[in-house]
Amino acid sequence: MKTTKRTRLERAGWQVGTAAEFLGLTPEEQLFVELKLALAGGVRQLRERRGLTQGDLAKRLGSSQSRIAKMEAADASVSLDLLMRSLLSIGATANDIVKLIKKAEAGRAA
């Protein structure tokens, strides 16, 4: 997207390029990215809500604090598998996950 158009849209109150910053991503790729972002956010939210530190969660998962940090930062090096296993080990329900997916859907670039 050109800067001028973005600026104009933002002036008009739009949120543009909500994270995906799409550089030639197909719609499916965008949704995939948004999904990972949403799940990452969900991990952080649920973890904090449970009063757990990254270290605590790492121990539960047999992982390490640094990996949890990367996960919550939606680092490219973390898989959906780890995100999902994290969510479940924190106690996320199927419904929690559904909510995150809907958030991802809503968050994909217009």
Place this chain on the structure above:
Amino acid sequence: MKTTKRTRLERAGWQVGTAAEFLGLTPEEQLFVELKLALAGGVRQLRERRGLTQGDLAKRLGSSQSRIAKMEAADASVSLDLLMRSLLSIGATANDIVKLIKKAEAGRAA
């Protein structure tokens, strides 16, 4: 679960141990397994509905027919990432995925 109880339940019309055959899996692990199974089923269903062969889908994904076969068989060697990217590349919507998650939830062992 003891065999006697299982038999009794099955006589009564219940489906017992729907796939997870839990050998000491925690509830979270069960749900994770069911999730992969449900997504695998979703891939097959949507692919067939679109009239695509495994080879066709493989080409779209830059993967191979054998990997698609393994994915649909929910082979242990396939990741959630690949399952999800497959679903999206077939054209699954967020809602389709939500449905699969709910199926996984319903399918987890009692």
Place this chain on the structure above:
DNA sequence: GCAAGATATGTCATATTTGACATAACGGCG
């Protein structure tokens, strides 16, 4: 300001996942 606990960032050897390939087993149809 400075500890102390928590989180972030970077690197790396190891483990897992991957596509590719070969080949087998299906299925339908002539």
Place this chain on the structure above:
DNA sequence: CGCCGTTATGTCAAATATGACATATCTTGC
């Protein structure tokens, strides 16, 4: 039956994700 398109299974080198570790950067209370 034999053929052909499709799917299943096994193997493997290359690609990617992983936990561990070191260390830097936040936070928060004192």
